Amino acid sequence: MTDCIIQTHALNFRFSRHKKVLDNVSLNIPKGSIYGFLGPNGAGKSTTMRLLTGILPEQENAITIFGKPLKEQLPQVFNNVGALVESPALYLHLSGYSNLKYIAKLRNVPESRIAEVLQLVDLAADAKRKVKYYSLGMKQRLAIAITLLNEPDILLLDEPVNGLDPNGMRDIRQLLVKLNKEKGITIFVSSHLLAEIEKMCTHVGIISHGQLKFEGTIEELSKFSGACKIQLTLSNAAEWHERLLAEYPEAVLENTSQVVLELPNREEIPQFTKKLVESGAGIYEIKILNGLEEWFMSLIR
Known part of the structure; x- marks a missing residue:
């Protein structure tokens, strides 16, 4: 090089x-x-x-x-x-x-x-x-x-x-x-x-x-690190959980305000968020639950 x-x-x-x-x-x-x-x-x-x-x-x-x-x-x-x-x-x-x-x-x-x-x-x-x-x-x-x-x-x-x-x-x-x-x-x-x-x-x-x-x-x-699990804090999470299931069948309704699902990698987060907002979702927070850090830890172990 x-x-x-x-x-x-x-x-x-x-x-x-x-x-x-x-x-x-x-x-x-x-x-x-x-x-x-x-x-x-x-x-x-x-x-x-x-x-x-x-x-x-x-x-x-x-x-x-x-x-x-x-x-x-x-x-x-x-x-x-x-x-x-x-x-x-x-x-x-x-x-x-x-x-x-x-x-x-x-x-x-x-x-x-x-x-x-x-x-x-x-x-x-x-x-x-x-x-x-x-x-x-x-x-x-x-x-x-x-x-x-x-x-x-x-x-x-x-x-x-x-x-x-x-x-x-x-x-x-x-x-x-x-x-x-x-x-x-x-x-x-x-x-x-x-x-x-x-x-x-x-x-x-x-x-x-x-x-x-x-x-x-x-x-x-x-x-390279692979799938990335995220936690969404939304207004009307139950409704959005139902709508997300069609594309993300593993999505889980954690409580009245939070949905957890998995994206292919972290690079998908901006586009995914944009799509939700354009569809009318009220997003308060997106939290990465695993992905890069977990992959890094498994790699160095």
Whole structure:
């Protein structure tokens, strides 16, 4: 795939003769995508990330970035790649601005760049505060600001929302989407949280026990996962249950206001809803009861 900015070709990795962590993992990360690398803890996500960043030495010549073998580009490739693997290393006694100034000096980045990245990650108002007074989400955004100093084409982020509250997760998610859309940065992000990956990614790879189980777009993932059970909250549910039975014989009237039925996949929901509304249905809520999440859990088990 010529439009891929990162690829792994049957990537294997062993920590010892008896412990194979990655087994023929072939990833294709398209340029301009937000690619979610999804799997449970211990699946091989962090090992893959460490290999992509050169923290772990590659045992084979299986990784290409910008169309060239990674081994041939170390360490210069990180002039164009920003990486955040595991917990960010920040100087808590310094301000956010001073943390960035120190790293900028190390990387020969002009100090004028600091104000721009602080604005990008929405920390301009907190630039002079000491980092020890930052929330966990603010620290994570500062760490991402550090990765942006070099104006990278690629961001590699390992579990960037780990440990954050829902507001912190939303902030990081919105930031990554913004960086992708406004700056054109390709983002490779690992996570064990399906809901977060669904909300922000264009492509996804699912890994379990060191093996890649699925790779494709979010739409392909939804179709691949199969049937989707939904719960409809309606005005006059009993009447609509009778009308729906002709097309959905398995539809069940749960109570006076709710009907449960199954669609072929999640992609059918918008058209199905439109059809009901045009027929005069008063819909208060549509809730997905299973589908993608259940399929994902069965896949990684």
